[in-house]
Amino acid sequence: MTASDSDSAAIVLENVSFRFDREPILEAIDLVIPPGAFTVIVGPNGGGKTTLLHLILGLYHPNAGSVRVFGDKPGRHPERIGYVPQHGNLAPGFPATVEQVVLMGLPHGRRHGPGFHVDERERARQALDRTGILELAQRPFGSLSGGQRQRVLIARALITEPELLLLDEPFSNIDPYGRACIHETLEDLGGTLTRVMVSHDLGITRQAVSQVLAVNRWLVSGEGPSITEEMLALMYGQHGADCPMGHVALNAHLPSQAASASQGRDAP
Numbered sequence: 689m690t691a692s693d694s695d696s697a698a699i700v701l702e703n704v705s706f707r708f709d710r711e712p713i714l715e716a717i718d719l720v721i722p723p724g725a726f727t728v729i730v731g732p733n734g735g736g737k738t739t740l741l742h743l744i745l746g747l748y749h750p751n752a753g754s755v756r757v758f759g760d761k762p763g764r765h766p767e768r769i770g771y772v773p774q775h776g777n778l779a780p781g782f783p784a785t786v787e788q789v790v791l792m793g794l795p796h797g798r799r800h801g802p803g804f805h806v807d808e809r810e811r812a813r814q815a816l817d818r819t820g821i822l823e824l825a826q827r828p829f830g831s832l833s834g835g836q837r838q839r840v841l842i843a844r845a846l847i848t849e850p851e852l853l854l855l856d857e858p859f860s861n862i863d864p865y866g867r868a869c870i871h872e873t874l875e876d877l878g879g880t881l882t883r884v885m886v887s888h889d890l891g892i893t894r895q896a897v898s899q900v901l902a903v904n905r906w907l908v909s910g911e912g913p914s915i916t917e918e919m920l921a922l923m924y925g926q927h928g929a930d931c932p933m934g935h936v937a938l939n940a941h942l943p944s945q946a947a948s949a950s951q952g953r954d955a956p
């Protein structure tokens with residue numbers, strides 16, 4: 689990484705560590721995400737993926753190291769960031785149309801401003817168009833499928849036209865076809881939009897993914913959409929002969945402290 693890569697990056701973490709009380713959650717994390725990249729974060733339950741997103745959002749502060757978002761402290765530019773949280777889904781019976789749910793993504797003051805009916809509704813339609821579901825605008829939110837609802841929540845995060853979109857497991861409870869559709873939507877959003885998505889789906893083979901990050905207290909990054917043995921070792925440790933993945937001597941490529949730590953983490 690050169691100094692200019694880091695200067696122009698959307699997100700930079702340098703030697704970041706984070707604890708809850710005394711429990712180390714993330715350690716020595718170095719990361720550079722360039723603008724426009726599509727980054728996928730994988731890892732076991734409890735590995736620290738959501739915590740990493742929260743550090744980028746400025747909801748948590750690192751115990752050591754630094755986090756920069758658009759060259760600034762996290763949290764300084766909320767209007768430049770769209771966020772689809774892990775448990776952000778609305779109850780299926782939520783009494784609102786799709787368009788109304790998308791309008792909820794606007795900052796509070798702007799939802800009730802004088803231009804609400806013209807300007808903001810047009811923005812909601814544009815966000816729905818970007819996620820490929822404009823024709824659903826007037827449908828009750830509760831009448832949609834899980835995959836359609838997830839796309840509405842992505843549109844809600846896009847209504848402010850952010851430069852960075854963070855998604856925490858948008859594929860929960862979505863079938864493989866729905867996952868493929870959402871993935872395609874995220875690919876199509878490309879251009880200047882930087883996308884960072886937490887996912888448990890290891891079948892990330894789509895070419896549009898710029899890099900995969902494996903997170904399990906430490907971070908191992910790769911290039912392109914591949915999951916390397918080093919990443920698998922960080923996530924799941926070394927498996928015995930009775931394990932379906934037992935033939936892979938995964939720890940061979942790991943820094944020793946990360947290899948031993950991976951033994952102690954939850955398997956998914």
Ligand SMILES: Nc1ncnc2c1ncn2[C@@H]1O[C@H](COP(=O)(O)OP(=O)(O)OP(=O)(O)O)[C@@H](O)[C@H]1O
Nearest residue numbers: 708709713731732733734735736737738739740774
């Ligand atoms: N508010 C909190 N207080 C204390 N510990 C927490 C808190 N939030 C999370 N943790 C712990 O931090 C660790 C990392 O949690 P995190 O939610 O970042 O993991 P994750 O990789 O996103 O997991 P999952 O895949 O299950 O969503 C876990 O051990 C969790 O129990």
